[in-house]
Amino acid sequence: MKQLIEFFPLIVFFIVYKLYDIYLASGALILATGVMLVIYYLVYHRIEKMHLITFLAVAVFGGLTIALHNDVFIKWKVTVIYTLFTIILLVSQFGFNAPVLKKMLGKEIELPQKIWNRLNLSWAIFFAICAITNLFVAFGMSQQAWVDFKVFGLFGATLLFTIGTVVYMYRYLPKQSLNNKKD
Numbered sequence: 001m002k003q004l005i006e007f008f009p010l011i012v013f014f015i016v017y018k019l020y021d022i023y024l025a026s027g028a029l030i031l032a033t034g035v036m037l038v039i040y041y042l043v044y045h046r047i048e049k050m051h052l053i054t055f056l057a058v059a060v061f062g063g064l065t066i067a068l069h070n071d072v073f074i075k076w077k078v079t080v081i082y083t084l085f086t087i088i089l090l091v092s093q094f095g096f097n098a099p100v101l102k103k104m105l106g107k108e109i110e111l112p113q114k115i116w117n118r119l120n121l122s123w124a125i126f127f128a129i130c131a132i133t134n135l136f137v138a139f140g141m142s143q144q145a146w147v148d149f150k151v152f153g154l155f156g157a158t159l160l161f162t163i164g165t166v167v168y169m170y171r172y173l174p175k176q177s178l179n180n181k182k183d
Contacts, residue, residue: 005040006051007155009033009058014151022071022143026062029074033058050085057081075138078150082131089124093117115172119165126161130154 009032017025033055041047061077064070092100099120106116137149 005036005043008036008039010151010155014147017147022074022147023066023069025147026065026071026074030059030062053084054081057084071143075134075146078134078138078154079131082127082134086124086127086131089120089127093120093124109169110174111169111172115169119169122165123161126157130157 012032013025013029016028057077061073064073089100099116101120102116138146
């Protein structure tokens with residue numbers, strides 16, 4: 001359910017882009033992301049910091065795209081968000097010795113500290129690669145290629161990386177917790 005709610009703004013952006021243009025799609029993305037926050041709050045009674053950061057970036061960069069009628073801002077949004085996530089993950093791990101992933105998932109999943117560190121670092125590297133790749137596609141290819149990459153390429157890469165993360169984590173879960181979950 002969470003993934004459907006989080007994917008909603010991207011679907012709206014893509015449909016509006018296909019029917020109209022990048023400027024209306026940017027406005028629709030802002031609106032849809034705001035709606036996503038409301039739905040998320042109504043369903044889960046909280047809003048995650050990641051969603052707030054994303055909404056602020058969408059509002060600022062989408063708003064600049066519309067106001068200045070220049071698609072460069074919405075293209076930069078992806079890189080800015082992924083760079084922020086990279087920085088947050090790295091600072092949490094190396095600055096505070098408290099990986100964000102452990103803070104997010106540690107209540108539900110028990111893993112050794114070195115595994116949390118590896119996962120946190122691997123996600124930081126993944127986001128950094130996505131940020132750099134977005135720049136290459138956004139400013140080296142057509143607007144249509146960038147929209148397709150943003151909607152399908154980044155989503156597909158994130159889905160595959162998430163699956164890989166789950167498979168990796170599963171190997172290190174304590175056997176006792178695996179047996180308890182089967183009951």
